Amino acid sequence: MxxxxxxxxxxxxxxxxxxxxxxxxxxxxxxxxxxxxxxxxxxxxxxxxxxxxxxxxxxxxxxxxxxxxxxxxxxxxxxxxxxxxxxxxxxxxxxxxxxxxxxxxxxxxxxxxxxxxxxxxxxxxxxxxxxxxTLGPEPVAEALSVQWLSQFLNTRKRSVKSCLLDQKMVAGIGNIYADEILFASKIHPERAGESLSPAEIKALHGSIIDIMQKAVRAGGTTIRTYSNAHGKGGNYQQNLTVYGKTGKLCVNCQTPISKIKVAQRGTHYCPTCQI
Ligand SMILES: [Zn+2]
The missing domain is CATH 3.20.190.10 (MutM-like, N-terminal)
Incomplete structure (x- = not known):
């Protein structure tokens, strides 16, 4: 999907x-x-x-x-x-x-x-x-603060992956970028929102802004049929580290990337890097 x-x-x-x-x-x-x-x-x-x-x-x-x-x-x-x-x-x-x-x-x-x-x-x-x-802030430094993320996550028992997909926390993130953001933050997708430490929330905040900005600059990710009105897709797929990489080796530690279901969505992560 x-x-x-x-x-x-x-x-x-x-x-x-x-x-x-x-x-x-x-x-x-x-x-x-x-x-x-x-x-x-x-x-x-x-x-x-x-x-x-x-x-x-x-x-x-x-x-x-x-x-x-x-x-x-x-x-x-x-x-x-x-x-x-x-x-x-x-x-x-x-x-x-x-x-x-x-x-x-x-x-x-x-x-x-x-x-x-x-x-x-x-x-x-x-x-x-x-x-x-009900949309949350855009994933840019001017709109999204660490304080807002902490406030949202600290009261959520559900998984951090599910929180990232929740448009009320941050607007615009879906399955691909949620997986990429969690890998970059070294956070396991099934961790409860409320279990994240202040340092992890800070890392998550940085990764959200960084990855969404790079993906915007790349014109997005082209998987299957996506393209803009000129028929032109993006090229962020070259930067993907875990999404769609099940069984491929982690770029950091060479552990095979795993795929599990979290929040009803196929979720890709490195079992060694993301704890
Ligand atoms: Zn790894």
Whole structure:
């Protein structure tokens, strides 16, 4: 199972900015209703039509299209993709939402699994929207403090892996980067959040910021089908140390990497380095 995490969504955002920034959306066609989470009153298409794409932002794993009066929140979930194509180009069968632009091109949302979701909210209500209101800080030094991590982890009996996947603690981390962060911090993924020492929380904090920043710079990790709107993937897969490396030798100690289930997710770690 692969879901785009913060670095991949950041890359998608940057690709889209090059292609559709300042374009006006003239019309919207929804071919698969379930992709639209809200508003549920059928005004999604009519509200967007005529609005300009003022900017494109990201919060956690959510893409935010800032329009004139509203914000389109898009979560790609497992297989969601945006493509910009000439309107004359035939649609593939996995195209579910089409935004016709004033250039004559179309911004097309494709999703093989149909798990992705879009919400349209008024600008003033963006931060109180349920998708964003409970998100924790972004994994950057300016937003994420050691104190916040300590406060969160000190009251959690569940595993540190599960806490890293919890978007309330830090926004944007998923299965790949959680495993990489725990390896870099030398912390066993099954350790209870509350069992971490102050030194371990400090190491975890440093690894979260370091790994997410490097992954953003690399354009994310390309596994299976992920790519941005230019069809370009990232290259962080070259830096992976434990994720997908079951049975390969640890880069630090040559112990074979193990795979177990933690928080219902396949979890990769070094049994010698991570205690
Ligand atoms: Zn090791």
């Amino acid at each position: 692969f879901m785009p995490e913060l670095p991949e969504v950041e890359n998608v955002k940057n690709g889209l900015k090059d292609l559709v920034l300042n374009r006006k959306i003239e019309a919207v066609t929804v071919l698969w209703d379930n992709i639209i989470k809200d508003p549920a009153d059928g005004t999604f298409q009519s509200t967007i039509s005529g609005q300009r794409i003022e900017s494109i932002e990201r919060r956690g794993k959510f893409l935010l299209f800032i329009l004139d009066t509203h914000v389109l929140i898009s979560h790609l979930r497992m297989e969601g993709k945006f493509r910009v194509e000439e309107a004359s180009k035939p649609l593939t069968k996995h195209t579910h939402v089409i935004f016709r632009l004033d250039t004559g091109e179309e911004l097309r949302y494709l999703d093989v699994r149909k798990f992705g979701r879009m919400s349209l909210v008024e600008k003033d209500n963006l931060l109180s929207h349920p998708s964003l209101s």
